[in-house]
Amino acid sequence: MxxxxxxxxxxxxxxxxxxxxxxxxxxxxxxxxxxxxRSDPPVTMRARWxxxxxYVYRAEVITSSQMPRRNTGKIxxxxxxxxxxxxxxxxxxxxxxxxxxxxxxxxxxxxxSRDDGVMMNFDSDNKTIFAExxxxxxxxxxxxxxxxxxxxxxxxxxxxxxxxxxxxDRLSAxxxxxxxxxxxxxxxxxxxxxxxxxxxxxxxxxxxxKIGETWSVTRPANTGLPGTGAAVAxxxxxxxxxxxxxxxxARLEFSGTFKPNTDSRTNQSLLRKLTAPANQPALxxxxxxxxxxxxxxxxxxxxxxxxxxxxxxxxxxxxxxxAAGTNNLAVIDPVSGTNAPGxxxxxxPASVTSATNTTTTTIQQHTxxxxxxxxxxEK
Numbered sequence: 001m002x003x004x005x006x007x008x009x010x011x012x013x014x015x016x017x018x019x020x021x022x023x024x025x026x027x028x029x030x031x032x033x034x035x036x037x038r039s040d041p042p043v044t045m046r047a048r049w050x051x052x053x054x055y056v057y058r059a060e061v062i063t064s065s066q067m068p069r070r071n072t073g074k075i076x077x078x079x080x081x082x083x084x085x086x087x088x089x090x091x092x093x094x095x096x097x098x099x100x101x102x103x104x105x106x107x108x109x110x111x112x113s114r115d116d117g118v119m120m121n122f123d124s125d126n127k128t129i130f131a132e133x134x135x136x137x138x139x140x141x142x143x144x145x146x147x148x149x150x151x152x153x154x155x156x157x158x159x160x161x162x163x164x165x166x167x168x169d170r171l172s173a174x175x176x177x178x179x180x181x182x183x184x185x186x187x188x189x190x191x192x193x194x195x196x197x198x199x200x201x202x203x204x205x206x207x208x209x210k211i212g213e214t215w216s217v218t219r220p221a222n223t224g225l226p227g228t229g230a231a232v233a234x235x236x237x238x239x240x241x242x243x244x245x246x247x248x249x250a251r252l253e254f255s256g257t258f259k260p261n262t263d264s265r266t267n268q269s270l271l272r273k274l275t276a277p278a279n280q281p282a283l284x285x286x287x288x289x290x291x292x293x294x295x296x297x298x299x300x301x302x303x304x305x306x307x308x309x310x311x312x313x314x315x316x317x318x319x320x321x322x323a324a325g326t327n328n329l330a331v332i333d334p335v336s337g338t339n340a341p342g343x344x345x346x347x348x349p350a351s352v353t354s355a356t357n358t359t360t361t362t363i364q365q366h367t368x369x370x371x372x373x374x375x376x377x378e379k
């Protein structure tokens with residue numbers, strides 16, 4: 001079986017339209033029919049990386065956020081598109097079905113825009129696109145060629161990951177700072193955790209399932225959002241059989257809800273509370289929906305698409321004290337009821353004023369993982 005690669009310049013505008021318009025993948029008129037009945041025998045679905053094959057996956061993440069501009073309250077829209085081409089090969093078979101799977105980053109792309117204006121465009125395979133003196137572009141270029149080695153159990157669970165330190169070093173090369181949503185996404189979607197989810201294919205049921213049956217999992221969320229620390233509870237359903245990219249696949253549909261981290265982070269220093277939000281951006285609500293097409297013959301997912309929606313809030317509280325009978329101002333602890341140490345010498349009676357600012361950000365995120373090529377390794 002050989003699946004042809006898809007050109008970046010053709011694919012990403014289509015995915016962007018899907019993500020921003022909230023459209024579902026295709027329409028029922030263009031999709032192959034879903035077949036099978038509840039009375040059919042149960043199906044076993046197991047991920048299986050075969051020796052002697054080279055698998056190339058295309059991973060894309062499109063994120064659109066809307067948040068008020070500081071001081072003006074005007075809503076600002078920022079879009080970030082990340083793409084990466086990944087090659088997987090089994091490099092070593094161990095006893096009883098264990099194996100080592102090597103992943104290599106072949107190419108990366110990134111585009112950022114704000115209020116309909118393109119801020120940065122980078123493609124490691126297209127030398128005509130050049131982002132001069134851009135920290136994000138410098139980091140992305142250094143990611144090409146990075147490798148991770150996943151040690152897999154017979155059940156395809158990851159027991160060890162090698163190469164994580166090198167990947168981190170490449171991502172933070174030259175200590176260049178990448179801020180905002182782009183920086184957050186770089187850290188999340190070029191991380192061992194993101195690749196782990198692709199390799200393990202944790203959406204598969206542990207036991208054989210029949211058409212129409214469901215199963216649930218809860219796992220850490222890799223949202224690309226700072227300070228969320230969320231978990232996500234997902235319910236999967238085996239809808240039936242469907243032809244997808246010329247392969248007869250088990251179609252899995254899923255939906256889930258994010259569970260915010262309730263850590264109040266009350267032990268921050270006073271200085272940090274004055275220079276950063278008193279509360280890091282906290283996930284208020286979050287949902288996801290998607291589909292996956294799994295080929296039992298290949299033992300791999302042909303494609304998985306997922307649409308996620310989040311709302312986060314961050315609050316900044318600043319309090320000032322005017323000492324009685326003076327014009328002296330002093331900043332005091334912006335969060336009451338915390339574990340931060342108080343002043344050693346209590347001040348004289350004073351008038352206290354406080355200002356609280358809450359920022360709400362809405363984010364839509366579309367993720368696509370697609371198997372674009374399977375080829376035998378050269379001997």
